[in-house]
Amino acid sequence: MKQQIKRKLILCSVVLLSLTMSFTIEKLDLLDGTAAVFSQREKRSKAAANEYVIKAEFDSVEKLLVANEKISYTNMSDTNFQAIYFHLYPNTFKTKDTVPFDEGEMMLAYPKGFEPGYIQITSVESNGEALNYAILGVGETILKVNLNQPLESRSKIDLEIIFTVKIPPSNGRFGYGENTINIANWYPIAAMYDSRGWNLEPYYAIGDPFYSDIANYRVYITMLPEYTLASTGNIIKRENIGGKALWTIEAKNVRDFAMITGEKYKVLEDEIDGVKIKSYFIDDTYGDLALQTAKDAVGIFNKAFGKYPYKQLSVAAADFFIGGMEYPNLVFIDQSLYQEDHKDILEYVVAHEVAHQWWYGIVGNDQVNEPWLDEALTEYSTLVYYEKKYGNDVKENVYKNMIARMYQAYHVPGTESKEKIYKSLKEFDNAREYQALVYSKGAIFIGELRKELGEQMFFQIMKVYFDKYRFKHATTEDFIKLCEQISDRELQDYFNKWLNYNQE
Structure with missing residues (x-):
């Protein structure tokens, strides 16, 4: 497989994403947001030092x-x-x-x-x-x-x-x-x-x-x-x-x-939940799709995880061959995706990068030594975007073709114990391993965790995780302990099994 990407979403299998993507599917409502996270939620936003x-x-x-x-x-x-x-x-x-x-x-x-x-x-x-x-x-x-x-x-x-x-x-x-x-x-x-x-x-x-x-x-x-x-x-x-x-x-x-x-930028603007969304694009194609995707993603993640705390978010087409890259309030998107043949992958990449505003941007982590934590949550959040916007059938199709298929292309049956998701960047042999384990298997694990905990409990945990660690840094151990605390269950072995993570 030709490896053109070491950080962002691999652009092979682009056409697979559109196999069953029907835009006649009605949008699903998100969680109504009424589930009590804690009766007294902590609002410990850290002031910038x-x-x-x-x-x-x-x-x-x-x-x-x-x-x-x-x-x-x-x-x-x-x-x-x-x-x-x-x-x-x-x-x-x-x-x-x-x-x-x-x-x-x-x-x-x-x-x-x-x-x-x-x-x-x-x-x-x-x-x-x-x-x-x-x-x-x-x-x-x-x-x-x-x-x-x-x-x-x-x-x-x-x-x-x-x-x-x-x-x-x-x-x-x-x-x-x-x-x-x-x-x-x-x-x-x-x-x-x-x-x-x-x-x-x-x-x-x-x-x-x-x-x-x-x-x-x-x-x-x-x-x-x-x-x-x-x-x-x-x-x-x-x-x-x-x-x-x-x-x-x-x-x-x-x-x-x-x-x-x-010098060639054109700009479209919209707003959702008091957040100004801007799309910077170069040609006249699909700048509106990037804008709509970012707008919908912000609305979905606001309800699913917690409110975006900034006033603006910009999505910018770029001379950038790596797919997409997130920065606070700003994401770079490969300009070559702004075309008919790649419009489905454009939506996927924009939704993924917007999700990073929550996972790493707001809730920080050590991306060098624990890269799985923000990437797995972000990749799974991308599935949440499809689920809440288009319905479960589309979400499952995206899951099979963009996540499960990517992992299966790497996976050798019987080697699960050697597939260590929890490790630092320097421990990965190549980009293919990193993509398959951190992104794909990491997202698979988060999906299984959702099933294990149940729908309401999972999103309750995600809201508390966002609220507790916004503007701070979280670790794998912090995430595990929070899951255990809220669910009142022992989950260390479950995490160890999936991540090959052992508490030191």
Whole structure:
């Protein structure tokens, strides 16, 4: 099987999705939302600890971003810090040896040939005082900022980083193509510090190697006025200054900040439950389908899991060969899906990426060491979208052709005990294994868990899980314990059987 995707939905078997998809099926009502989750539900929304203010100017000719980043960083651990670490993801794109693409994908990622992308740090200061720093890690993707004095627990420090970013000609998360400039994972972002210490994993080629805490952002970006911009957060204003456009964007309680821009964008808008939905598309085909799918998905997931807490969500067609990718309030969708032959898969990918707004975007997890947690829930949530929108027959057809069939193509009977869903990105041998186990078998497991617990109990648990861990990080153990607590059942062995997960 030709592997063109290591992270997102494999686009083989595209035609299978439409076998029994009848749009005459009446929409099902969702849970009426009256089931009591807990008589006294916790609303423990975590306030963002860190604040980013980024001022950047985009050079459309050289494809450069020249930027100033001010970070108000709070040490939320119980340990004093001698240094603070940041991820420098753009440096992954410096060489062919470190880019997050398989050899067979290079022509898709770099259709006009490889050119490097990178981030160059000019200076790091705190209150006008220069700080020593070092560039470390695989592909020079870690910035270590040495502090002049220890940062005590619960104390705050203000940092300023001057940097330049070179955007490569890559049709991936970070890069540009014929129509769009994808500006994601582009600035120095604080590494997570948890019970294991600093999380300094590299930019793996498989999966989403990102793990970050919520933060507040204020971003100012200057570019030529002919560009249309979609981004994380809310666009506060667009001003014309000196022949250029200055965009001011504000985003609160988000795990990352991404943008995408292009000169050919057309935009459609709609609204549901007080959330503005925007569809950015390039050609005149199926921008409306992407918009309707996102709108319906938000409505369905609002009722099934909990209310989307932001004011907007944008779906942007992109020069992006990997299918789809989620960022807070923004998803990238492969532009090639916006055509008649792929419209069914377009709907699937958009629904999947919108579901990620709930699982990883709002309820966070360590995508490097526990990638199954958000991906399995997201893949299964995609089935919930079809079930609630079109009915159970369509949902079962999608399940058989997009999930069960994908898993069966990988599965060898009798090897279930070796199919470990619960493992880190570096433990997967290839993208095919990751897709089959994390996405497909993970979604199969969530479906079986729903049967095991019962309809009402399952969705009750999902609502409490969302409510309890919104703007926080959850672990596999947290999810298991919550399932046990609400269902009043012992489920550790059940999870262990499916995930090959053993509590340490």
